[in-house]
Amino acid sequence: MAADILEVTITSIGAQGDGIASHDGVPVFVPFAMPGDVARVIVKDKRRNGIYSELLEIVSESESRRAPVCAYFGACGGCQLQYMDAKTYSGWVKNRAVLALKQHGFDDVPVLDPVITPPASRRRVALKALKVAAGVVLGFNERQSHQIVDVTACPVTREELTALFEPLRRVLDAVFEAKMAATVHMTLTASGVDMMIDAPMALGLAARERLVEFAHSQDVASLHWRDQGFLDPVAIRREPVMDFAGVKVPLPPAAFIQATDEGEAALVKAVVDGCRGFGRVADLFSGIGTFTLPLAREHQVMAAEGARDALDALKAGVLVAPDLKQVITRHRDLFRQPISATELEKVDAVVFDPPRAGAAAQVAEVAKSDVKRVVAVSCNPNTFSRDARTLADSGYVLEGVLPVDQFLWSSHLELVGTFTRL
Ligand SMILES: C[S@@+](CC[C@H](N)C(=O)[O-])C[C@H]1O[C@@H](n2cnc3c(N)ncnc32)[C@H](O)[C@@H]1O
Structure with a gap:
């Protein structure tokens, strides 16, 4: 066997979805491979964290392997994990959340079984x-x-x-x-x-x-x-419109919306349930109101957002929905000028849903506040866990985490975490 061709047994799956094997004690990353596979690979790169390889052939298949459903599988850069059966895939999704949390010292936070959106649902x-x-x-x-x-x-x-x-x-x-x-x-x-x-x-x-x-x-x-x-x-x-809890919101060109109806429903439910029983809510990084409007059926809400067109759309939705509780808006760059701990004295719960970089500056203000309930939504398990650590170090307890997978068969993952200040 040539020096840079290895035969390895996959034992786990990494955060990016590559199979991981061990060769002489060094991790070997193998794309398109899963635990139980024996794979023949060619070494592509040797880095500090392990050997990166390309799959030549699956010598012996894992029992949990199944045929990919897409004709473009392997060539197309999306959906690389279609070869896992549903149980293995769901276990991997959950484990991604568990591992990201562990890296920030959350060893025994309950992680619920993930919500996994079905095929043909990306909107x-x-x-x-x-x-x-x-x-x-x-x-x-x-x-x-x-x-x-x-x-x-x-x-x-x-x-x-x-x-x-x-x-x-x-x-x-x-x-x-x-x-x-x-x-x-x-x-x-919706239109x-x-x-x-x-x-x-x-x-x-x-x-x-x-x-x-x-x-x-x-x-x-x-x-x-x-x-x-x-x-x-x-x-x-x-006019393109979105419907949030019966409120029609005009969609600005290419504005952010959640990727699937099912994922949005799971996130909204977690947010609304998490805030139930608390009084006023601040919805930070509100976008066009995915959470603000369902929340405003039960709470007065302060929505803060950096994109002016998104906030204008949210306000247009509020104007035509007289049965909502009061919604006030703040046009703010929450990285540079977060809603301060003093401003948060007016609210009882905070929801935040930042971009991938997370919400470090905003979370530092929440950490200084007396807000009793925080619901964090994130599309990045690593920055979620980092921000959760800031909250936990200031006295919040992370009660539980729900993984929501809106990008089926890929390594993208959303998390929702609910925190209580004791
Ligand atoms: C992941 S999206 C969530 C939006 C909304 N919660 C939803 O579910 O539709 C993140 C939002 O943060 C906004 N954003 C990004 N950077 C920001 C900043 N520095 N300050 C305030 N908002 C920002 C984006 O415009 C976007 O609306």
Whole structure:
């Protein structure tokens, strides 16, 4: 056997989803492998934390292996964990939360069984598009590459979006100049598909007419072209809206929403249940009101958010929902100017849901406050655990954590944690 080819037995799965084996006591990371597999691999890189390899062949399969459902499995960079059966996958998702918490000293926090969203549930996607000699390539990036895998189907995405892939490819072929690259953001809203094409040039008249025709023929609710940040509303046939607890909120172009209906429902339930019985709530990093509006059925809410268009959308929703409790808004950069411990004297519970970087500055203020209940939502188990440590060191008890997996078969994971100040 050549020196850089190894045969290894996988014993665990790492945070990025690679199988992990041991060779002479050194961890070996093997993509597309799982516990119980015996794999033949070629060594690609030797780093301080272990050996990085590429899978040559599975010599003997784990009993928990199953056939991937996607035709693009292996080439496409998304959904790399489809070869695990549901039980193994769910166990891995839960363990990711457990391990991230342990790294910050939470050894015995109860971690609930994860909520795992079903296939065909993703309601927002960003597709890469590139005009080549043969036409437009439209799809997702290959694994660890900027090459695009041309796809006609995607088993994790809502059918209302995948049905547009083919007509979209055709219209982009007519609209794009040679070698043009763009990103197409598609979101399924309560009023239909909202689409934004991020492109490097302004739209000409003939191309605009093609896109308007496409929007009409495919019943696309709204279509924007964005050239270097400048938004061009090409076809606004219906205003894209989201529905949060019966409140209709206009969706600003490409604004953040949770990735699936099911994931949103699980997160909202955890947040609303966590705040029940507490008086006023501060919803920090509120976005367009995913949590604010359901909370406002029971509580007065202060919503704070850095994106002005998101906050304006939230306010527009509040205006047409007279049966809500009072919602006040704060337009704030919560990294530079967090809601202070003094401002938090007015509330009884805090919800925060920051971007991946976490909420270090904001959490430092919560830690100084007397707020009795905190519900933390996060799309990054590592920054979640770091911020949870700050809260725990200031006297909060982390009662439990719910993992919510909205990015099926990938290593992305959301966590919700509920804290009480004793
Ligand atoms: C993960 S999203 C959550 C939004 C909302 N809670 C939801 O579930 O739809 C994070 C939000 O934080 C906002 N954000 C990012 N950086 C921020 C900052 N420095 N200050 C305030 N808000 C920020 C984003 O605009 C986005 O709305």
